[in-house]
Amino acid sequence: MSPAPTTTKKAKARRPLRRDAAENRDRLLAAAAEVFDTQGLDASVTEIARVAGVGMGTLYRRFPTKAALVEALVHEVLDATVTLAQEASQHTDGTGLERFLEASCAYQAEHPGLLARLWTTDHAMVKTARRLIAALLAEAQDHGRIRRDITNTDLTIALFGIRGVLEATRPEAPDAWRRHLELLIAGLRPGGDALQHPPVSQARIDKLLTLADK
Incomplete structure (x- = not known):
């Protein structure tokens, strides 16, 4: 046997x-x-x-552990973020980035409890999200909707900045982020003088976000 x-x-x-x-x-x-x-x-x-x-x-x-529970939730939120970026990439007319920014910010507004952990840099799915967002940025630039000197790290900082707006305004003005996003997108449009200061490197972004989440 x-x-x-x-x-x-x-x-x-x-x-x-x-x-x-x-x-x-x-x-x-x-x-x-x-x-x-x-x-x-x-x-x-x-x-x-x-x-x-x-x-x-x-x-x-x-x-x-509680940490395991939080990690599982972070995974779900990041998975949703990746899905939103993938869905936005179906729009090949250059509007995908703007659609993603709108959908992503709306999702963050609906999940305020995890805002501090959304862009934790030691999670593999963050790299996937960044890669998809970079592709959306390139497409928008190719269609002339976004200025050429915007980088992927600029978008990372912008999305991270939305977190602060959401946290500060949610109690009294939960939709304030929408106007802030409109201002952000308006600033991304082509035209005007070239940006004078260099973008933050990815290595520094990773370090900053890691420190911010502690």
Whole structure:
């Protein structure tokens, strides 16, 4: 008789969750997003479990630490950001970048609890998002909609700056970011004098954003 096959840890990790486990995970993520949006990242996991309607044991089986729960939410938000960039790239008339900026800022406005973690530079999906945004920028420049001296790091800083606008205005003027975005896009249009100061390097951007998230 052949020996029974052994199940490695890697195989277990690839095994899909049971339906009830998957539903509990989804409930916990939805509850965490809700709690973080209203109470910030300092909110307790006890409150998240209560809102999700599950016990602490269930929470810790799905997410052993609070950091793991936050990381899972960050992954979801970044995945949505990548999807928005991919959808914007379907517009080949040069408007894709503007469509992405609008959709991305709207998404950030709907998920204020994770604003401090959206552009964490040690996450692989950030690189994917940057690559897609760079392609949108090049397309917009080729169509004459965006000035040629704008770089991808300029857009990174601009999107990071939207975070500050959202955080400052949300309590009293939650739609203020829309006018700020209009001003931003107006400043990206071709025309006027060339920019006098060099763009910030990607290495410095990575360092700045890492420090900002601590």
